[in-house]
Amino acid sequence: MTAKQSAIDSIHTQLRSSSAHLGEERRRLERLQHLAKARDERKCKIANLRRAGDDESFRLQQIKAQNSPLAGQSEDMYLGEADVAFACLPENVGPDEVLRNPALVATIPGHGTLRARVAAYRANNERLERAVGELRSKSRELEVKYRKTISLCTRVPEERIDDVLEGLWRAVDSEGGDVELGRVREFLTRVEGVE
Secondary structure, eight states: OHHHHHHHHHHHHHHHHHHHHHOOOHHHHHHHHHHHHHHHHHHHHHHHHHHHHHHHHHHHHHHHHHHTTTSSSOOOOOGGGGGGGGGGSSOOOOHHHHHHHHHHHEEEEEEEEHHHHHHHHHHHHHHHHHHHHHHHHHHHHHHHHHHHHHHHHHHHOOOGGGHHHHHHHHHHHHOOOOHHHHHHHHHHHHHHHOO
């Protein structure tokens, strides 16, 4: 009886030890599953942010192309070439030569025409300055939204985004795969509602 009781006690001790070990392993497995799920969620968020960034970059390029003063013209055109048609004098002709040559004097547009051209240049410059200001404003708004989105996705305070940005870009570059733009737009809509 004593031997059997001793064997039973030994088996109970082994069962308790095995049960404790099994509990630790189960907790470890749950922790690893939680970490794997969080990692998958982060990968998905990074991929979504990358696709959204690419989409926004493409849209920004389209806006720049549409608002470019040279839209629809050759990219080989240089600054000032658009004004060649309005040149008053041929190239390499100095003011002294103009005064000596009545044919060149006749090619100079009248005072009203010159004044209209100057007014057109001023109006065009003002329009371009307004367009640049609007683009800067839109760019700033997008930056604020991206910072907010990255902050929400990474749980990093907005003021520390610059500190983690390089690591985030490396992580995004190392990831592959597609992103669902519908989910990104839905998320951004929710972020805009939070502000």
